[in-house]
Amino acid sequence: CAPGGRVLACVPNNEGAKSAEEDLRQLAGAVGSLSKHKCRAFWTAPLHGPADAALLRQWLALDAVREVADGGLFSRPGVFAWDRVDAASELLIEHLPGDLRGRAADLGAGIGVLAKAVLERCPGIESLELYEAEARALALARRNLADARVPVGFHWHDVTAGVAGGFDTIVMNPPFHGQGRGERPDIGRRFIQVAAEALRPGGRLWMVANRHLPYEQTLDASFGEIRVHAQRDGFKVVEAVKARGRGR
Template identity: 35%
Template sequence: MMRHLPEWQDQPLNLIAPPGHLQLAALQLGRDFAAPVQVWTADWRMSRLAQQQGLQSFFVSQQAPASLPGRSLVFWPKAKDEGYWWLRQLVAYSLEGFYLLGETQGGVKAAASQLQKAGLEVTKLDSARRCALYYVEADALKGKLPAGQETLALDGPDGLQLCSLPGVFGHGRVDEGSQLLLSALQQNLTELPQQGRCLDLGCGGGLLGAWLLQHNPGLQLIASDVSGFALQATQATLQANGLQGQTWPGDIFNGLEAVCQPGSLDLIVTNPPFHTGKATDYELSERLIRESPRFLKPGGQLWLVANRFLPYPDLLDRAFGSFQRRAETGKFSVYQALREK
């Protein structure tokens, strides 16, 4: 992408769906790019970074651009359903064409092939570092994209109605790790706070927070995620079950300052991510475990489910001094840790 920027300086540029983990030099475009640049993303980290660089930014859970002037560059995400969701949004803007960028092993090659089979003209412009850049003639985009259901409804544990959106973790299913965590919480329900403040960190479709409110209605729920799609799905899940809770964008505890002060939480529940793109990445979970004691009240609890191979026991020991395994399978472990009183 960066080597094509000099030839794009004459028109405004729209960056669509850039992922938050991608620390683009392109986000210095507010200073270096001659024409205006705007960012439209479902990733709160990218939205905040764009704003910090002086770029106009649109976060998908809150708003969409009124127009897409100039050139539009779509970053193909790892979730195919999410990629086609973004392409369907472009229909409303009547673009003559758009650029499509992504990892060749991340689905962009297959997406370009699918668009060609649908009758669109697709031209490969460049490739490097296992990535490829295409240009798609989009004047006939309407009717050429795979049909997609914006929101999926599914039955969850204990009669919960769950809502899911493209790009949300575990889209269209109940994750096995989350099921194990709920089973452990059920078995230890009397040990959980009956009231107070609960944070569902990395809330996804809202399963964990909704389940806790269903069983302990005295809790005050904050559901947070970096994904705008997840926040929308969680809000829909809460509404479908007649439950009340706050949804808030954030990157672990970054961004939660207005709703989550240090020492204010009675309970944190989480099924944290351990991937950045396709690569294993412990940084998010390390930060979550390290910072959790500061945000819990004395005696407050962290409940976490993770793949057994992940090195979380040592992290929990260092952060909390001790922890317990509350459930385990051949694949997952559920950990409970308490802040010392």
């Protein structure tokens, strides 16, 4: 924040608005606030430095990028499953075949866990595009795939808006929560539709999802062949092949 600047934030009440306001107060001193429409807006006076510089340094250190997963990945607090490979991705990686090839994409790539595994497992992959809506996660993915053996593209992008086409392989662990706490299976269904649109005829989707999520109808409507390769710990690994007569 430039000298004399202000910080203004707005947080839904059910997402920790009061706690966030108190955090800002600790860093910046007195704040004003307004609560309306189940949200809370709060702001600082003109700033000329933090009210508690030591606390700011402490919090910045807690957010620092660090190695996780036995040194195999760079991550930081605040991104999805920041300190580990999540169980769903782990299951998908365990069952990924080695014959995936061609132009590949990772939809909702996070910090690059699946993308990295695909490049390590599948020598036939020729290029890889990562699509991720969270900028902090995408920056970490760049670091995690800095030494990739093939051209890699990084796209700060909402997958539900659609992606470029022409892929032979897509992998994904689609999100199923929105900004609130409730489940949003419509997000996963849209990811499946986008994957089908982006694959070439005969292209392959490998995805993992919670077993209870109702994706079968969308998969059946979007793909020619569907196989469930594994079900464990509440997750399922699905392969779907785009019909030869469909799409781009």
